[in-house]
Amino acid sequence: MFASSNYPPDRAAAERFVAEMRHGTLIACTAEGYPQVSILPFVKTDDLIELHCVQADPTFDAVRANPRVTFFVSDFLAFSPHSWVSDQDAGRATLHFRAVAFECEVERVSTDPNDVAGALSRLLARYEPGASYEPMKMGEFYGPRLQRLATMKLRIVRSHIKFKTGPAGTAETKRRVAAKLRERGQPGDLRAAEVIESYVPEQPR
Numbered sequence: 505m506f507a508s509s510n511y512p513p514d515r516a517a518a519e520r521f522v523a524e525m526r527h528g529t530l531i532a533c534t535a536e537g538y539p540q541v542s543i544l545p546f547v548k549t550d551d552l553i554e555l556h557c558v559q560a561d562p563t564f565d566a567v568r569a570n571p572r573v574t575f576f577v578s579d580f581l582a583f584s585p586h587s588w589v590s591d592q593d594a595g596r597a598t599l600h601f602r603a604v605a606f607e608c609e610v611e612r613v614s615t616d617p618n619d620v621a622g623a624l625s626r627l628l629a630r631y632e633p634g635a636s637y638e639p640m641k642m643g644e645f646y647g648p649r650l651q652r653l654a655t656m657k658l659r660i661v662r663s664h665i666k667f668k669t670g671p672a673g674t675a676e677t678k679r680r681v682a683a684k685l686r687e688r689g690q691p692g693d694l695r696a697a698e699v700i701e702s703y704v705p706e707q708p709r
Contacts, residue, residue, distance in 0.1 A: 505605055505664050510672035513665035517703075518604050521579070521667075522548060526631065528577040530555060532566035540566045546575070547626050553606065553658040556623050559615055564654055571610035575658055578603040581669070582696035588684045589671050600681075600696055602667045608658035617642045617650035624650075669703040678704050 507513075528546050533539040540563040547554045553575055557564050567573060581600040589596035614620070618641075625640045638645050670678030682697040682704075 505603065505666045507664070508666070508672075511666055511668055514667065515665065517667065518663070518665045521602050522577050522604055525577050525579065528553075528575050530557075530563055530567075531574040531576060532563050532570060534566050534569040537566065537569075545627055545631065546577075547623075547630050551660040552611070553608065553660065554623055554626060554655065555658070556620060556627070556653050556655045558652055559654045560652075564656075567610055567656060568613060573608050573610060573658060575606045575608055576603065577606070581699055582685055582690075582693055584671065584681050584684065588681050589673065589677060596671060598668065598671055600668055600670065600700060602669065602699070603665075605664040606658070607661045607663070609661055610656055611659045612657045613654065614656070615654045617647065617653075620650045620653045620655045621646065623655035624653075667703065670700040675704045 526545060527543055530542045530544055531539055540561075542557055542561055542563040544555050544557055555575075579602045581602070583599055584597065586594045586597040621640050621642055628635070628637070628640060640646060642650055671681055678700055682700045685693040685697040685700070
């Protein structure tokens, strides 16, 4: 991602954002092939990201061939037309989003059903805390499915953060765009307006 001075990275905000998200995109590439991608749930603990996928997934083949991968966590908010900022400048049309790209080294890969069960147990603890279900373990209930899956741990080497929450410019401009989103009222616009406003510094009283 291009590191624009209009959107300086805020690492604390990025950590909070990633903790709220429930999926990311794993991007992996063999030496001679094309990049492969898979949208996956994840558990991030400090500088480790734990994933699981189907063994037959082409992205898993790429991971085993090349341990350098990117895990991309993103949230598209909305598109705003240029006229909300400037009647003349068509370049002010833009997308609003939050995104963090983690460049990673694959630290461990396993197709052992017991390892997969452990990874899924940790995932369920995060996504469904306190829920009731058959314990996740190798056996008659989950066994055939666990045998089709793989798990991996990615160690984060570096991250790139870009939160384009509102157009470049003043707080007043960002608030105006948020108001226009509410007025337009397309699916997702209300949430986008709320997110954009949450990143605008409060006005002094």
